[in-house]
Amino acid sequence: MKNYWQELESKYYMQVVVRTPVTLVRGEGARVWDDKGRPYLDFVGGWAVNSLGHCPDVVAEAVATQARTLIQTSNQFYTVPQIQLARLLVEKSCLDRVFIGNSGLEANEAAVKLARRYGALKLNGAYEVITALGSFHGRSLAMTAASGQEIFHKPYEPIPAGFVSVKYDDIGAIEAATTAKTCAVMLEPVQGESGVNVPADDYLRKVRAWCDEKGILLILDEIQTGICRLGPLFGYELYGVEPDIMTLAKGLGSGVPIGAVLAKEHAAVFTLGDHGATFAGNPLTCAAACAVMNYIIEKGVPRHVARVGQYLMKGLKGLKDKYSFITDARGRGLLTALEFDGDIGQDVLLACLEKGLLVNRVKPNAVRLMPPLIIGSEEVDQAVAIMDGVFSGIVG
Ligand SMILES: Cc1ncc(COP(=O)(O)O)c(C=O)c1O
Numbered sequence: 001m002k003n004y005w006q007e008l009e010s011k012y013y014m015q016v017v018v019r020t021p022v023t024l025v026r027g028e029g030a031r032v033w034d035d036k037g038r039p040y041l042d043f044v045g046g047w048a049v050n051s052l053g054h055c056p057d058v059v060a061e062a063v064a065t066q067a068r069t070l071i072q073t074s075n076q077f078y079t080v081p082q083i084q085l086a087r088l089l090v091e092k093s094c095l096d097r098v099f100i101g102n103s104g105l106e107a108n109e110a111a112v113k114l115a116r117r118y119g120a121l122k123l124n125g126a127y128e129v130i131t132a133l134g135s136f137h138g139r140s141l142a143m144t145a146a147s148g149q150e151i152f153h154k155p156y157e158p159i160p161a162g163f164v165s166v167k168y169d170d171i172g173a174i175e176a177a178t179t180a181k182t183c184a185v186m187l188e189p190v191q192g193e194s195g196v197n198v199p200a201d202d203y204l205r206k207v208r209a210w211c212d213e214k215g216i217l218l219i220l221d222e223i224q225t226g227i228c229r230l231g232p233l234f235g236y237e238l239y240g241v242e243p244d245i246m247t248l249a250k251g252l253g254s255g256v257p258i259g260a261v262l263a264k265e266h267a268a269v270f271t272l273g274d275h276g277a278t279f280a281g282n283p284l285t286c287a288a289a290c291a292v293m294n295y296i297i298e299k300g301v302p303r304h305v306a307r308v309g310q311y312l313m314k315g316l317k318g319l320k321d322k323y324s325f326i327t328d329a330r331g332r333g334l335l336t337a338l339e340f341d342g343d344i345g346q347d348v349l350l351a352c353l354e355k356g357l358l359v360n361r362v363k364p365n366a367v368r369l370m371p372p373l374i375i376g377s378e379e380v381d382q383a384v385a386i387m388d389g390v391f392s393g394i395v396g
Contacts, residue, residue, distance in 0.1 A: 005035065020353060027054025030372050030379050032358070043369040043383055044358045048192065048224050048335065051251035052295060053372035059254050062291035063284060070283045075276060081286035085260075088293045093234055094242040095262035099270070100281030100289075104223035104249035105138025107259035110275055111186070111219050111245045112142060114261065116162070117269045118217055119183030126183040129219070132168035136193035137186070137221055146186065149194065169199035171206040178210070184217035184245070185210075189235035192224035192370075195363045196337035198330055204239040217244040217267055223259070227251030228296060228373050230333035231306040238332065251373070256288035296373075305373050308380060309333040312369070315384035323391045328366075334373060338387075339366040344394065351390040357383055 002010065005023045022040070026033045030053055032042050042054070052059060066081065073079055086098040101107050112129055119126035131137065133148040141160055144152045148165030166173035174185055185207055191197040204220075211218040220243035225235035229251060232238055236246070244267040249259035279285075295301070309332070316329035316338055328339040340348070343364035352359050352367075362368035371379070 029053040042358045043371045044360045045370050048370040049250045051373045052254040053374045058291045058295050062287045066287035072282045079283045081283045082281040085286040085290050096265040097268040101259045103259045105140045105143045107247035107261045108137045110261040115184035128181040130185045131165045133165050134194035186219040188221045189225045196331050204241045208241040219245040223249040228305045253288045254292045258285040305333045312380045337368045355386045357386040
């Protein structure tokens, strides 16, 4: 039954998303509370966004202090948090330059614009970007076209040209699709939105070698995988490759909306006037992201994620061994999924909700678990126990 807020939502809000029937009003660490005061363990994490958990002190303090100091100036002027964040990102990654924006899709738009400028300047006008089937790169028209999923294209045709999508985790498919028109290959190190698809360990290395051979750019969309979601600060570190361009968003602000595109010097081909946005890299959001980055570095979050991620996977594999209708337990770090032999994802979500655990139904037959990076092993135990209870109900 819908409550007061849910009734109002159905009256006033555009109906674009299937909501879980709960109204959240407060969060702390890995827990959120609904409007009746009921707590939930949050394994959705704002869709892999709440990296430091809900309302972390370091972010709340950075935002409050910055809000009383300077919120917005426009990029006509230099501002300190923007430059501090750019420096942190460059010094901690293999990339050389940054442009900071407001969201994931904006970062990806900037990445593709960069690749097209690169193609125009260095590859005889090549403009086409190869992406992967099943990929998700955002909801603008161009990122809809970049995303290798028909379902996102159809309602908005004609979609922008210049993208070709090929099978994921298949270097031969990329080789076959590469032509004189190709300027870049754009991939997620692990595909998040289409169900946590983990490629073979050597896939990205092979793609890197192919891009080098052809002189085209490798763009890694680390919007979901970056900022320690897979363990290391950036997902590429897991796979032993360096991209020419990388995009970030989600976990970077731990809930404060921000995105960034980073490029190696040779690929950072924007010149004055090529790109920009009113709110891009404003002091408020950059102060939040600096607080997140500093916390992650000082507290050794990558090591923690590697440990607790393994612990979570052990729990998920235990569930898979116990229940025959669980066909797969997969993921890296704290980006994980359970797949079922039937379309019970929504039923599992609702049964978990009932028992105080939030999960994401990523496909009709799969749920995705992406808790805050600061989650502890006791909270993992609680989540696994709740799922165990839910699954035993399904069996019995
Ligand atoms: C890999 C990836 N790229 C891009 C996006 C789009 O980011 P945003 O929703 O911030 O525009 C997402 C969002 O889920 C994502 O997972």
